[in-house]
Amino acid sequence: MKSVTPGRMERVLGPTEQVFYKVRQQRPFNVVITARLSGGVSEARVREALPAIQRRHPLLRANIPPRSPPRFSRANVPEIPLQVVPRESADSWLAQVQQQINAPFDASRGPLARFVLVQGDSHSELICGYDHLIGDALSGCFVLRDLLKAMEPGSNGPPPPLQDRPAYEDLIGPPLPGTGVLNTVVSRGSSVLMRASPVLNRLSARLDSTPETPAEEVRSGFAYRRVEPALTERLLALCRENKSSLHGLLGAALLVARTESLAPRKKPVITITSALDARERFGVGEDFGLYTTGKTHLMRLKAQEERWELSRRLRAPLVAARKQPLHLRTFRSAIEMSSRSVDIAAQPWMQRCTRLGLDSMLGLSNLGRLNLNARYGDLTLEGVNFSGSVASHFDIVLASATFAQHMDISFLYNPPLMAPEMAERIASRTLEVLNEAAR
Known part of the structure; x- marks a missing residue:
């Protein structure tokens, strides 16, 4: 070659x-x-x-x-x-x-x-x-x-x-003041914890009866759904009318579907992490590279909370983050510290600790309406699907893209944390919630 x-x-x-x-x-x-x-x-x-x-x-x-x-x-x-x-x-x-x-x-x-x-x-x-x-x-x-x-x-x-x-x-520019000191502390702490991890893994395993799947054997699952043009346009119009966004509505639908799938309890505690595009901020245009940040929310569904209210509650902090330069500097500081603790984060004992008090961890990445041509000579682009591997701490991630009035949605899930049948039920229920919002 x-x-x-x-x-x-x-x-x-x-x-x-x-x-x-x-x-x-x-x-x-x-x-x-x-x-x-x-x-x-x-x-x-x-x-x-x-x-x-x-x-x-x-x-x-x-x-x-x-x-x-x-x-x-x-x-x-x-x-x-x-x-x-x-x-x-x-x-x-x-x-x-x-x-x-x-x-x-x-x-x-x-x-x-x-x-x-x-x-x-x-x-x-x-x-x-x-x-x-x-x-x-x-x-x-x-x-x-x-x-x-x-x-x-x-x-x-x-x-x-x-x-x-x-x-x-x-x-992005320089990280927040004090990041260097924190990086040193995190690096040293990670080294100590890595040495202690064999013992901590054995101890945590005794407290958790869930069989552990070796990281190298974990593979991402994938479920696919497509929203037809009429419903897509209806949802977009209602998002404008209700002062929300499609991203917020998708997050709300996923959150409702996941909450209903959990064992009954008063108020499940769920995190939902949204990917945020930062290309416009830096003028990188259509370059190939990593130009996204993330924003995580800790969510408890309110009793009888209306879907559009939940959608607005998810949208508001994302809008604020896009307008705040400090968000990017905070992201840089956080990712620098994360680069020094990835090995610890992958340890079974740490993954168990991360989920303490949480019922589920969700992800959301919506590319929105793609600005692409439909015709390329004798070829017609009829749809675009976005999918990928899912990070180990997420139960399920919703990834969507809209083109030619069709919204393609992938549900990416971790089989050790979620059975394929459950992922399919959540995917179907998410679409049902979107249809309910459109009525």
Whole structure:
């Protein structure tokens, strides 16, 4: 296989990238974006276009040699691989997504991305999978769009190559005062706790009868739902009318569905973590990379709480966070400390402690309405699905994207924490709550 090595990229991974690098060493941590296409898609057409998008996006031609500290390199990185499988049914792509979210990447060799073409006569799915440490979900949407542009008959390929970018945290600026001291304390404390972890793991196991699944054997589960155009438009209109957002409504529906699935109790305690896009803040546009932060809320559903009230309650702190520069600096400080404690966070005793007093931990990532063209020569983009591996502490994560009036929703779950049957019930109930809100 040929290598792609234009230019030179040598920089140490940023704090978020280092956290994800450590996570991926324990289990796959991938993002998968699927473009659903009508029209004839040949293997040769895709292969001819792939080098152009690899030249355009620097992180698609990077690897991470085994050095300390870990750093990106471009030494002898092969071309992006393409796998072609037949489209035996309209749902064939679902099995391929399931495989891609759980298949690890060889970071030392690279590249940290791959494509699958689920090929049919008149309809096909083009799947882009990549390691989360090199890109957020919107990154994959831009790459698929660039690939489709490069595949257009008579095309000169995607737009020109983009410049190398520094780590996301360098764009944020300096962390909060005192972060350096806290980092030192966290590093030393983590070292002490790692030495004590074998004993702590045995002690905590005696208090928890749940069988422990080794991290390397954990694989993410995936359930899929699609919201039709009429309901999507109705929900968007009602969100505006009720001074809420689709993100808030999706979070409310997931929260209701998860609460109802738990053993009856007065007020379950649930955390819900939302991913927040920060691209506009830094003017990075459509670069491939990590440009998101997170915001976590501790939620207790109020008795007889109306769905739209819950939706607004979830939306308000997210709006505030987007407007506060301090949010980004706080995020940087938190992620720097997290990079020094990832190994401890993965220990069974720590994961048990993290969940003390909590009934469930949820995640929410909504890409919103994607600003992508529908036509690419003789091909039509009919839908975009966003899915991926789920972090080990979440029970279930809702990941959604809206394109061509369709809202595609993935429910990503941890089998050690949630059975597939339960995930399917939560997915179905979430859609029921959305339908109830639209009445």
